[in-house]
Amino acid sequence: xxxYFLSFLKGYFLVFxxxxxxxxxxYPTPVDFDGSILRWDISMDDDPxxxxxxxxxxxxxxxxxxxxxxxADLWSSSPNSYFRYARATEDQIARVTINLERxxxxxxxxxxxxxxxxxKDQKPEHCSIFVLIDDNLSSLSIAKTILHELGHCLGLGHSxxxxxxxxxxxxxxxxxxxxxxxxxxxxxxxxxxxTPKLPPGCSVGTDRHPFxxxxxxxxxxxxxGFRFLREDP
Numbered sequence: 001x002x003x004y005f006l007s008f009l010k011g012y013f014l015v016f017x018x019x020x021x022x023x024x025x026x027y028p029t030p031v032d033f034d035g036s037i038l039r040w041d042i043s044m045d046d047d048p049x050x051x052x053x054x055x056x057x058x059x060x061x062x063x064x065x066x067x068x069x070x071x072a073d074l075w076s077s078s079p080n081s082y083f084r085y086a087r088a089t090e091d092q093i094a095r096v097t098i099n100l101e102r103x104x105x106x107x108x109x110x111x112x113x114x115x116x117x118x119x120k121d122q123k124p125e126h127c128s129i130f131v132l133i134d135d136n137l138s139s140l141s142i143a144k145t146i147l148h149e150l151g152h153c154l155g156l157g158h159s160x161x162x163x164x165x166x167x168x169x170x171x172x173x174x175x176x177x178x179x180x181x182x183x184x185x186x187x188x189x190x191x192x193x194x195t196p197k198l199p200p201g202c203s204v205g206t207d208r209h210p211f212x213x214x215x216x217x218x219x220x221x222x223x224x225g226f227r228f229l230r231e232d233p
Contacts, residue, residue: 038116039155040083040095041123044193048076048086051150052094061100064146067139068098071147074177075154080186082193083154096153098129098146112145114152127153143175156184 040049053068055061072085088094111132118126129149133142144165151166159166164178187197 036116036119036122037124039124039188039196042083042189044082044189044191048084049096049153050086050088050092050094051096051098052088053098053100055100064100064133064142067143068146070175071143071150074147075150075185078177078182078185080182080191081189082191083185083189085150095125096127096129096150098131098149101130101132102134112149114149116153129153140175141170144170144173147175147177151181151185154185155188156181159184 042049051068051072053061053064069087072087076084076086085096112130114127114129116124116126117128118124129146129152131142131145131149147165148170156166158168159178159180161167161178161180162169162172163174164180165173165176166181166184167173189196
């Protein structure tokens with residue numbers, strides 16, 4: 001009997017961690033190790049997140065205008081999400097800066113990275129994207145890299161689905177958003193304006209006041225269960 005009860009407790013523990021919405025165990029939005037939010041603090045009534053294109057190299061950035069605008073439009077048209085990108089005008093301050101840089105000669109693939117580099121009260125104010133480019137690279141490779149990095153500037157992490165643009169395996173996806181990408185952005189910026197949620201999956205975190213009802217709901221049954229197992233012959 002004790003063997004079956006132990007299996008029940010293990011299942012209860014895993015289900016609780018995945019589904020519990022208490023602030024004591026799961027973050028309502030992605031956060032960094034220091035507690036900084038890794039998504040834009042915007043609502044469905046706010047203006048789009050603006051972006052600009054820059055280069056510190058001799059790259060002709062005008063030739064990438066269309067690719068970058070199309071990438072931004074893909075994220076902006078994701079169903080069930082209110083998030084929108086828009087090219088910054090001359091009188092606007094861009095919240096995302098896309099830096100186009102020359103890659104190492106002979107590089108076979110394009111690559112890049114993105115990071116939130118300006119914060120106010122632990123809320124993002126600016127995100128920088130750096131994309132390594134080369135005249136010998138295909139436009140598709142560069143386009144997918146830009147689309148991928150713009151996803152990071154939304155607050156998305158990497159996906160385990162190879163076909164998703166947010167996966168590491170850019171050779172297995174296309175210049176488009178997979179259903180996994182769309183589901184993730186709709187969780188962070190839900191079209192109905194509801195509370196943002198983590199993209200599918202579990203996240204176990206900490207809380208300044210861990211001794212709450214969520215704490216009791218998890219540990220009290222486990223404590224009683226293990227006491228029962230010790231007394232069960």
